[in-house]
Amino acid sequence: MASTSARSSMSTDRSERARLTRVSLSYGQAPGSNVTALEQVDLCLEAGCLTALVGPNGSGKSSILAVLAGRVEPQVGEVSVAGLAAPALLRGRSRRALHAAVSFVSQDAELDPEMGVGETLQLLATLYGVRPSDRPARVARLLDDLDLASHRHKRVRDLSGGLRRRLHIAGALMHAPQVLLLDEPGAGLDDQGRQTLWTMLARLATSGTAILVITHDLAAVESHAHDVIVMEAGRVSQQGTPAELAEGHPHLAAALRSRIGEPPAPRPAGGNGRRGRA
């Protein structure tokens, strides 16, 4: 089973890297206009674990990433990331320590269109404190990993959306973070790009990185994720390995597929295939 093989490839180091404890978050300040984004969310990210965060639009997935990345401070609950409490309130050296431990890949590629591809990664290598002697090799490795080597001398503005996305992801992997947060990293990538991405995420998890990835790519979740968290209306509605969720909840896969906007896969006639079984 694909998810079993994914789990068997997990790092043996299962130490906790991030935790949300009964976190609630709402947006809006005017009375009566508050929008609840998260309600009583508990979540734990362990080293070497690739966790997929799925659910319909507006279910709170991006809010979880924003809280873990230290971009938003929840009104209720406790947040701990890489041993640092309340990341959104950190300032100065503590905040920089957070950034050294956590990488956040947002939905939008945050790049300077006037800079070159290699130049962008060189700059990020400096800002992440990669030793000068290690920078060329590190940049070359990331360019290779994300199939960007042939675009090294192009300007960012000349790249397609998918290539920009890959460059954005490459920048986030520059410093081998303890915790990697990705918001729909496969969006805009072609099949080969998505395959490269997920293979690389699985490899990073094997090397001990705790990964939380928002995705609508159910096939990739089944193949590569160790754990799945299903969000609904700001709450965690299901959590477990893809196999556990499938076994404990016969209709979960179909329900999951409909929640993340895909049509349910037809059950194979007379069989109980992987997709249908869940």
Next chain:
Amino acid sequence: MSPGFLDTGWALARRTWRKTFRRPVLLSFSFAQPLMWMLFFGFLFDRYELVEFPDEVRYVDFLAPGVCVMTILFGASQSGIGWIRDHQVGFLSRMLQTPASPWAMLAGKVLADVTRLLVQALLVLVLALAVGARLAPNPQLLGLGLVALALFAIAFSCLSSAIAFLTRAQEAMAVFVHLVNMPMLFTSSALVPGKQMPEWLARVAAWNPLTLAVDAWRAALLGHGSIDFMDLGPLALLALALFVIAGRAMQR
């Protein structure tokens, strides 16, 4: 390994320089305005009598150092636009998500802007010579004069950056440029000596940082007047204060 302050600052400076050189057309536009000031004002006030200067100093000679500092003022007030572009494409946020010091990033960008502005000011001086200005530089004061220009450039690059970080809007920068530059210019000794201003304006001009920079640079280039290290104190304090304000605004 955490990134070093100098390493980060140098990386940002190199990035800024590269981006500047990739748009040489924009750079060349920055010389059009000083040239026009020099030609129009220089010849328009050719017979303007400068009471506190020797007879051989003509208005265009007097004007040349003022236009140099004016070039720095106008250029420095655009510094924040680079940060706003970075903010608009998300790259400012990207850089601030690294463990590098924001202070080092700001220092690197300001270093690049200030060196560019100093080179521009020196090229404006060449333009001034080309349109007939005659200078009598005092070699002993040239160093202090350049330090005064650099401190003035740091101060206004930081002010522009602070406005950019606080507003994060290009429109606000345009308002800032128009609201600050012209009043700064006309209440300074860039165009008219302080002693030939109405008394109230002379008092305002004496506190104007542009006057401090212009007077220092003029003393160095015309050999008339004097400056010493202590005269640069207010400019140094202003540059430091605005650097701190910009750095804090960057991390808001």
